[in-house]
Amino acid sequence: YGLKLVVDPVFRAGSGVSLIRGKDKEALLRLVIPKAYILIPNRFEAEDIAGMKIQSLDEMKKAAEKIADLGVKAVIIKGGHLNEQSKMVTDVLYHEGKFRIFTKPRIDVKPHGGGCSFSSAIAAYLAHGNPIPQAIEKAEKFIEEALRFALNIGRGRTPVNPMAKLYNExxxxxxxxxxxxxxxxxxxxxxxxxxxxxxxxxxxxxxxxxxxxxxxxxxxxxxxxxxxxxxxxxxxxxxxxxxxxxxxxxxxxxxxxxxxxxxxxxxxxxxxxxxxxxxxxxxxxxxxxxxxxxxxxxxxxxxxxxxxxxxxxxxxxxxxxxxxxxxxxxxxxxxxxxxxxxxxxxxxxxxxxxxxx
Structure with a gap:
């Protein structure tokens, strides 16, 4: 059907804790990731998939290249968990042999649902006919507002607010x-x-x-x-x-x-x-x-x-x-x-x- 598969691996939490059994992760790496149109791992997931440690921007780039070699059309590694003391967050896109860096202010919130909302926004912008770089650029702006206006309810991590941009519009x-x-x-x-x-x-x-x-x-x-x-x-x-x-x-x-x-x-x-x-x-x-x-x-x-x-x-x-x-x-x-x-x-x-x- 020509579907474009946007994959958020979701097997390592933002804290680094594993969320999946070993045999299931192996199946994900072997069966799902090679079919991905865009793969959106966080730092810890990218380390597992690429088989290397990531502690710098250059290592994010190297990991993205390794992951692309598995057959993924585009890789965007989320940098929110890299250098968490920094006032800025850097995401790295690797697509068709080129890198694009997205830098945004770090928002003081421990979010819940940020990765899911980000990947969903990318899929939605692709469905609207945007090419990969533009879909990700728009999704970056979307998730920045969702994080900035996260919903301060209950206890624990703060749910992001994916409706913020829609309400503004x-x-x-x-x-x-x-x-x-x-x-x-x-x-x-x-x-x-x-x-x-x-x-x-x-x-x-x-x-x-x-x-x-x-x-x-x-x-x-x-x-x-x-x-x-x-x-x-x-x-x-x-x-x-x-x-x-x-x-x-x-x-x-x-x-x-x-x-x-x-x-x-x-x-x-x-x-x-x-x-x-x-x-x-x-x-x-x-x-x-x-x-x-x-x-x-x-x-x-x-x-x-x-x-x-x-x-x-x-x-x-x-x-x-x-x-x-x-x-x-x-x-x-x-x-x-x-x-x-x-x-x-x-x-x-x-x-x-x-x-x-």
Whole structure:
């Protein structure tokens, strides 16, 4: 039938413990592995199949060549158990006489089901018509998200979350729509927001549920700026449009999975007080306390500042402000569950301030 057999040997656990009887392993090596289209052993399984120790990248490559000689079309050796103190994980693909190295950050989790999900993803991407290198490249990204958002339930090893990528894909339209609606709300209420619009431009952003980078955060391209007596979008709503608000949201999400959206306004002590009056929790950070090594990296300040503000009150606040510094505008950031919700929160605070005056 021309089936492409993707084989995860599963006879040595991640701990190195054997999971199979000797005679059954011999049958697997003799009958199944030579028929594999792709073989996906971990370090310990690759050592058994190749008959050699693996303690370096060069030895991973040598083992992959030996395994390919058994008749396997492609071999990818998973390097998660090699040099476990390293901050990076390296997988090695050997296909048609060439090597390809996949390197990714090591995620601090003791996973359960990672190998099964990875091999299943490769099989699925092959079924979609992807050639071997592209199928594995996509599966690498898939399993990285599944590991990053592993499900912290029960005891023992943590099950990976193979649905994380699918949920993100399914949510994209809804998040784009929410940010678009929030931007329209800001434009429609320009007279309220104009006095508090940031001089550097106001931005509204919202993240997917399983966000891990700015490419999972939707915002307005080029921010929103003052045009006469109105506030207008410079560009379209898209993912990856705001690095600054992405740093804030991604940091907040580490502490509260509902803190998906943020909106920035120029700092006003009266407006901060108005937020408090409508029941918002407030915290702040001091840029003068920022470590030099963080200040030296563009964009890192907001992640650091957000974390400081969260730790100060023990939770993700509704409002995070700072007083700025030379060359940095003092700013208020409104956080919440969605882009439209944070804009509604800001409208309520501004109306409260106007009413008190």
């Amino acid at each position: 399914a949510e994209k339209f809804r998040v784009l729509e929410d940010v678009y609606a929030a931007a329209e709300m800001i434009e429609d209420n320009s007279e309220l927001f104009l006095p508090y619009a940031a001089e550097v431009g106001t931005q509204i952003a919202m993240a997917l549920s399983y966000a891990s980078s700015k490419w999972h955060v939707a915002a307005v391209e080029g921010r929103m700026v003052k045009v006469g007596n109105k506030i207008r979008r410079v560009g379209c709503v898209r993912f990856g449009a705001s690095e600054h608000l992405a740093h804030i949201i991604l940091t907040a999400l580490k502490y509260d999975s509902n803190a998906k959206a943020a909106f920035n306004l120029h700092y006003s002590p009266e407006l901060v007080e108005a937020f408090q009056k409508i029941g918002c929790s407030v915290s702040s950070f001091d840029r003068s306390q920022e470590p030099a090594e963080i200040k030296a990296v563009e964009g890192k300040t907001l992640g650091w500042g957000t974390e400081q503000a969260i730790k100060k009150i023990g939770k993700v606040p509704d409002i995070i402000y700072d007083m700025g510094e030379v060359g940095k505008e003092p700013m208020i950031r409104v956080l919440g569950t969605s882009a439209t919700k944070v804009v509604e929160k800001a409208i309520s605070a501004i109306k409260e301030l106007e009413h008190s005056h």
